[in-house]
Structures are given as C-alpha cells and as structure tokens.
Amino acid sequence: MQQLNTRHPCSERNLCMEEQELQFIQSKIEALLFAYGEALDAKRIADAVGISEADARRACDALAQKYERDASQGLCMVRHDDAYQLGTKSEHYALIDACIKQDFQQDLSRASLEALSIVLYRAPISRAEIDAIRGVNSSFIVRNLLLRGLVERVPDTKGHHIFLYKPTIALLQLLGISSRESLPDFDTLKKRCDMLFEQNAESENDIVQTTAPVQFRYGGIYGASEQNQDGKIT
Incomplete structure (x- = not known):
C-alpha cells in the first residue's frame, strides 16, 4: 500500500526556503572570507552579512562540514577561537609550496611593489586599507x-x-635607510596614500609606483632598477 505524504505543503515550502536561505548565507560568507583573506570573527561576519552571531557560527560550521565531505573541494574552514578563515586542504600543500617557491625566484611584480610602497609609506596599515588604496584585492600579494x-x-x-x-627591519636594511621617514618624498607620498584611502581609490593609475630604485629577489636585493619614460619599473 502506498504511504501518504503527511507533510503539509506549506511546511515543505518553508523547509525548502530555509535551505535556500542557508545556502545563500553560506555563499555570502564564503565570498567574504575569500575576499578578506584573513580571519574574521563571528561578530564581524554577522554584521557584514546581516545575521545573528549564532547564525554566522552555524553557517560557518556548515561550510566546514561541506568542505570536509566534498572531495572535489580544495578549501577547508580554519577556526581559531571565535574566528574563521578559509584555508587549503593539507593534501595540496606540495602543489602550493612549489608554486610559491617558483614565485620567489622572480622579481617582485609591479603589483607587489605597489603594495610594498603603500606599507612603507602608510604603516601600520590593515589589509583592507591596502585594498582600498589599490582598488583590488591584495591578499595573495601581502602574503x-x-x-x-x-x-x-x-x-x-x-x-x-x-x-x-x-615593513620589517630587514626591508629597511635592504633599502639602505634607518627609518621610513628617510624614504624619498615621505611626507608628500604619505599624504597621497592617505588621500587615496579616503577617496577609496579604484584605479591603479593613482598608486605610488615604488619607494626606491631597487628590485628584490628572494633573500635580498637583485639589483638597481630604472624607470623608463612611461614611469614603469624595469
């Protein structure tokens, strides 16, 4: 004998809506943690997404379980105290390590020089402020x-x-200066960074190009750099 469905249609619709809402909240949190690139506590996640702290924790824990169950996911959720951060699964360590080591053999990119310049002229500075000045996500570059x-x-x-x-003391030593105030046009360029942050600049054209005529390789100075007629580092 066929069993009758005793669930009320409204209850099923409500359950479906709750699941869809939870998935949408998880999607928001996933995007937020990816873009931020660092740990965020439950309160900041809740405030950003517009939910309670308890719901933020539940959604993050659900995301963690989703990553753990799904072998096709390369991410994992890292929790420390009441803070959450996206990470990569341990089985991909060798792949990521090889990629990073290869990157260390190359000179700093223009984007890296931009971020480094901003840190030098406006430190101490948060990652979010670096993003605001550059107009793009800088999490990988800062790392x-x-x-x-x-x-x-x-x-x-x-x-x-x-x-x-x-900046580290090692960086100041590489630049041959004893303090940040010895950087070229320090006061002028620091004010420029402050202004760009206040305006929430969206263009790289307004970014400080570099701090001093140097290029870096992993472990030290590679050699002096020059600027061509377009103002680009060579």
Whole structure:
C-alpha cells in the first residue's frame, strides 16, 4: 500500500526556503572570507552579512562540514577561537609550496611593489586599507611579501583578530635607510596614500609606483632598477 505524504505543503515550502536561505548565507560568507583573506570573527561576519552571531557560527560550521565531505573541494574552514578563515586542504600543500617557491625566484611584480610602497609609506596599515588604496584585492600579494620577509604583521590593539602590516627591519636594511621617514618624498607620498584611502581609490593609475630604485629577489636585493619614460619599473 502506498504511504501518504503527511507533510503539509506549506511546511515543505518553508523547509525548502530555509535551505535556500542557508545556502545563500553560506555563499555570502564564503565570498567574504575569500575576499578578506584573513580571519574574521563571528561578530564581524554577522554584521557584514546581516545575521545573528549564532547564525554566522552555524553557517560557518556548515561550510566546514561541506568542505570536509566534498572531495572535489580544495578549501577547508580554519577556526581559531571565535574566528574563521578559509584555508587549503593539507593534501595540496606540495602543489602550493612549489608554486610559491617558483614565485620567489622572480622579481617582485609591479603589483607587489605597489603594495610594498603603500606599507612603507602608510604603516601600520590593515589589509583592507591596502585594498582600498589599490582598488583590488591584495591578499595573495601581502602574503607573498610576508613570506619574503619584507613586511610583518602585528595585532591591532583596537580590534580582535585584526592585523596591521609594517615593513620589517630587514626591508629597511635592504633599502639602505634607518627609518621610513628617510624614504624619498615621505611626507608628500604619505599624504597621497592617505588621500587615496579616503577617496577609496579604484584605479591603479593613482598608486605610488615604488619607494626606491631597487628590485628584490628572494633573500635580498637583485639589483638597481630604472624607470623608463612611461614611469614603469624595469
């Protein structure tokens, strides 16, 4: 005998809507964590997405389970205390490590020089502020600079799980200066960075090109660089 469906149609529709809403919230959180590139606590996630902290935690935990179950996903959810961050699964470590090491054998790109210039002239500065000045996501570039030992991050005393970036002593030594104030046109270019941040600049054309006539290779100075007539680093 065929069993009757005892569920009320309205209940099924409500359940379907709840599942769709949860998936949409997870999609928002996934995009937020990917774009931010660093750990965000439940409160900041909740405020950004427009949900409660409890719902933010549930959605993040559901995402973590989704990544863990799905072998086709290369990501994982990293949780520390009440903060969440996207990471990569351990089985892909060798692939990522080889790619990063290969990148270290090359000179810094123009984008990396831009980010490094901003850190030098406006430190201490958050990753979000670097993004605002450059007008694009800088998470991978900042991570590259960290791994090269050119910048370091320190906790922001004003916010939990927020970090600020500043140049390392090794970078100042490579540039041959004793302090950031010795950089060319320091006051002028620092004010320019401040203005670009306030305007939430969206164009790379307004970015400080470089801090000093140097290029870097992993582990030290590669050699002096010059600017051509277009103002590009060669």
